[in-house]
Amino acid sequence: MDQFRLQVNGKHHQVRAPRDTPLLWVLREQLGLTGPKYGCGIGACGACTSIVDGQAARPCVTPLAEAGEHDITTVEGLSEHGDHPVQRAWIELDVAQCGYCQPGQIMSTVALLAANPDPDDDDIDRALRDNVCRCGTYSRIRAAVRLAAQYTRKAQS
Known part of the structure; x- marks a missing residue:
């Protein structure tokens, strides 16, 4: 060892x-x-x-x-109390169904928003294309990414 x-x-x-x-x-x-x-x-x-x-x-x-x-x-x-902008967006839009993939989806979103604070749908799809959601909550995930981007931009201004 x-x-x-x-x-x-x-x-x-x-x-x-x-x-x-x-x-x-x-x-x-x-x-x-x-x-x-x-x-x-x-x-x-x-x-x-x-x-x-x-x-x-x-x-x-x-x-x-x-x-x-x-x-x-x-x-x-990400945050002590689950109040990171991406976590807030996920909770507000009730993204998770089973929740198994969501930590990975969230972390891919954090990396995306660090590199691109205003992603369009194509940017979101590219950044999360290798994160599989077996429950199929992709439309809620995309909406949460957009909302998290708004929260992040607001926090930076």
Whole structure:
């Protein structure tokens, strides 16, 4: 077992695991963060999406050995009280049906809005195209992204 130092949600953690352990397992099993979900294990569904150095990333396919020098944010790290603009929009528009994919959808949206504070529908579709929602709440997700963009722009002005 190797020892690694991670920065997750603004806090430093020491973890021990084999270097090829997927970051997702460390986040969930060692750090107790249940927001990133296991969906496919091959980076195809987006249920585990987290932010790594400001970019949407898939911890299910990120080896622990590659994670140590990066700033990692999971949905739990967005805000203490669930009042991040994206979380507020999701709640206001009652986006989640089963909720399994929603942390990944939210984190992909956070990355999108950091890069593009005023996305159009094509931008939204491109940014979230690899996040699968088995319940099919895509129209509510898109509406929530638009609302979160409004909240974010308002907060920045």
